Each structure stands twice: as structure tokens, then as C-alpha cells.
Amino acid sequence: MVQLTELVSYADDLLEVDRFSDYCPNGLQVEGRAAVGKLVSGVTASLALIEAAIGAGADAIVVHHGYFWRGEDARVTGMKKQRLRRLLDSDTSLLAYHLPLDAHPLYGNNAQLGEQLGLVVEGRFGSAGDPAIGLHGRLARPASASDFARHVAQVLGRRPLLVAGAGDEALIDTVAWCSGAAQGYIEQAVALGVDAYLTGEISEQTVHVARECGIQFIAAGHHATERYGARALGRHLAANFSLEHEFIDIDNPA
Ligand SMILES: [Zn+2]
Numbered sequence: 050m051v052q053l054t055e056l057v058s059y060a061d062d063l064l065e066v067d068r069f070s071d072y073c074p075n076g077l078q079v080e081g082r083a084a085v086g087k088l089v090s091g092v093t094a095s096l097a098l099i100e101a102a103i104g105a106g107a108d109a110i111v112v113h114h115g116y117f118w119r120g121e122d123a124r125v126t127g128m129k130k131q132r133l134r135r136l137l138d139s140d141t142s143l144l145a146y147h148l149p150l151d152a153h154p155l156y157g158n159n160a161q162l163g164e165q166l167g168l169v170v171e172g173r174f175g176s177a178g179d180p181a182i183g184l185h186g187r188l189a190r191p192a193s194a195s196d197f198a199r200h201v202a203q204v205l206g207r208r209p210l211l212v213a214g215a216g217d218e219a220l221i222d223t224v225a226w227c228s229g230a231a232q233g234y235i236e237q238a239v240a241l242g243v244d245a246y247l248t249g250e251i252s253e254q255t256v257h258v259a260r261e262c263g264i265q266f267i268a269a270g271h272h273a274t275e276r277y278g279a280r281a282l283g284r285h286l287a288a289n290f291s292l293e294h295e296f297i298d299i300d301n302p303a
Pocket residue numbers: 113114228229230271275
């Protein structure tokens with residue numbers, strides 16, 4: 050058991066939330082009971098995850114995608130009401146870490162994704178201002194675009210979308226990656242001079258950039274690329290405070 054306040058302040062410090070100007074509040078988003086014995090981690094605080102976590106006896110849930118995004122309708126109605134009501138009725142806390150969880154060098158989505166895929170980290174890249182969340186480095190051994198895409202499919206359990214802008218025969222040695230909807234970083238990946246760029250999502254224009262700049266592009270799924278950060282964070286918090294922990298994966302094809 051740990052006091053919620055202690056758990057939150059530890060996680061906030063660990064993830065250095067003050068260094069980010071994010072689109073949502075990071076840390077405790079919905080306050081539940083004061084003591085936490087069981088923690089559930091998940092990618093998104095959807096109603097399905099909340100129900101599953103309550104069913105599993107969670108005192109607190111930690112996610113990557115929480116609530117209260119900048120620009121959203123602030124009213125507590127409809128879907129938002131249902132989610133908040135289940136949390137509040139069951140006295141379950143919600144902790145959410147967005148950009149700080151993408152960025153963390155050990156438990157972050159990108160660090161964990163690189164580890165899953167066997168990538169060697171050589172540096173970081175991303176938007177100016179906030180700490181850079183993307184990573185770049187190398188494949189364990191150079192591979193063709195289709196071989197690398199097959200490897201990604203095997204590890205993530207989901208077939209990625211490959212745009213072999215450099216042609217399928219060109220070997221990938223260097224790679225940049227950023228989980229989620231970071232397709233807009235493809236130009237930065239081109240500027241880095243890497244052979245391939247991997248992210249979660251794709252836009253129409255991403256295809257043209259890949260083809261015309263000659264970079265191998267892989268969209269491996271927003272959910273699939275962000276499945277590992279919250280789980281790693283949950284495991285770490287549980288080990289640190291001797292909590293019970295369970296990662297609940299609510300599958301999402303996007
Ligand atoms: Zn995301």
C-alpha cells in the first residue's frame with residue numbers, strides 16, 4: 050500500500066512533468082481513494098479500460114492517453130460523463146502521462162518500443178522547446194524494408210503499413226522512431242539522414258514525403274507503438290512501492 054499523494058509525486062518527479070508544455074494535464078487527473086494497493090496500467094482511459102480495471106480491483110489506473118485535452122469541449126456530458134462517473138463512483142484514481150511518458154529514457158514509449166524492436170539508440174529528435182521525444186539509432190543488423198516490416202509485424206502483433214520510398218531493395222541501417230501520431234516528424238527524420246522512419250500513424254502527405262525524399266516509412270499503429278510505456282511505468286511503480294500491478298491491453302486497430 051502507498052498513499053496516492055506519494056505515488057503521484059514520485060511518478061511526477063520520475064517523468065519530469067514540469068519540463069513539458071503538454072496538451073493535457075500530466076499526473077493525477079481524477080482523484081480516488083487515499084491508499085493504493087493495486088495499480089492497473091493501460092494505453093487509453095477508455096470506458097472499457099476503466100471497467101476492466103475496476104473488475105480487477107484497481108485502486109488507481111495509469112495511462113498514456115487521459116482526459117482534458119486542450120481545445121476539447123470542457124463540459125461533462127455524454128461519453129466523458131460516463132467515464133468520469135465510473136471512476137468517481139468506484140473511487141478509482143486516474144493518472145495520465147502523455148509527452149513525459151513518450152520521452153522517458155527508460156520507461157518511455159519510445160525507449161520501450163526501441164527495446165521491443167531490438168533497435169540501438171544513438172540520439173533523440175523532436176520538436177524544439179519541449180524535451181525531444183523521438184529516438185534515432187540503428188537496427189541490430191541491416192535489413193530490407195520488407196524484412197524490417199515483417200520483424201515489426203511479428204514483434205507488435207500487427208501488420209504495419211510500409212511505404213518503401215527508397216525502394217524495397219535498399220537496406221535499412223539507420224532508423225528514427227516516434228510512437229503514436231508522429232507522422233509529421235518524417236521531415237525531421239529526413240533531415241537526420243536516416244534510412245527509415247517508424248511511427249504509429251500515417252497521413253496522405255506522408256506517402257509523398259517518403260517517396261520524394263527517398264526514405265523508408267513504416268506506420269506500425271498508434272496503439273501498437275504505445276503499448277509498452279504505460280506497462281513499463283506500471284511495473285516500475287509497482288516494484289518501487291510493492292503494489293500489485295496488471296497491464297490491461299484493450300486492443301485498438303488504429
Ligand atoms: Zn498517443
